[in-house]
Amino acid sequence: MNISVESFYNQLSSDYTALISKCVPRYEEIFYNLFCYLPKDFKPQRILDLGCGTGNLTAAILHHFPNAEIHALDISADILNECKTRFKENTNIIYHQQDFSVLDFPENHFDFIVSSIAIHHIKDDEKKKLYQQILTILKPNGIFEFADQTRGITEEIYQTHIARWKIEALKLGSTPKNWDMWMQHQTDHDYHTPVVWHLEQLKEVGFTNIDVLWKNIMWVIVYAQKK
Secondary structure, three states, X not given: OOHHHHHHXXXXXXXXXXXXXXXXXXHHHHHHHHHHOOOOOOOOOEEEEEOOOOOHHHHHHHHHOXXXXXXXXXXXXXXXXXXXXXXXXXXXXXXXXXXXOOOOOOOOOEEEEEEEOOHHHOOHHHHHHHHHHHHHHEEEEEEEEEEEEOEOOOHHHHHHHHHHHHHHHHHHOOOHHHHHHHHHHHHHHOOOOEHHHHHHHHHHHOOEEEEEEEEEOOEEEEEEEOO
């Protein structure tokens, strides 16, 4: 994730939630499904929100685990400041402005690491390094979940994903101008990867109990656990 991505999201900070809600089909459903498959006895004490944005996922974490220590990480200073303002009454949130290249946390530190629509901003070799870092900083039996955009296994499937996405985004109220903005950003800075690739890399670095929990067009939720 580079400085251009940071600049893009700095520009969007005040309007981010409104824009993404009109761009990502079934956006709220993502947050429901990130939590409904967690083990019933899972009570994480320390959680990392990887690419927290303005705090939509952070809010869901707080709802489900209000007493946990939450670490909110994002590359964008403006986005992170908006998140801080949103949760100024919550003293259990610690903020980190950094990208995904080095997760500067101790080994076996987090019970739960979760991310929403962020990992596609880094290249494939960086994704694999990220998964290895996540495995290292997770505690044994810790859980990693991410929701993200993926690529079709063939180019034809991928282009059909994009076409369906545009139809759904315009139905949700995105303007042609906003759609063009997202597509330009995608062309310049996004790296979509087939979901099968993610599953293979997670297995290769050492995760277990890997599964796809939910999928809609090109958005998926992936679950993995550290032994």
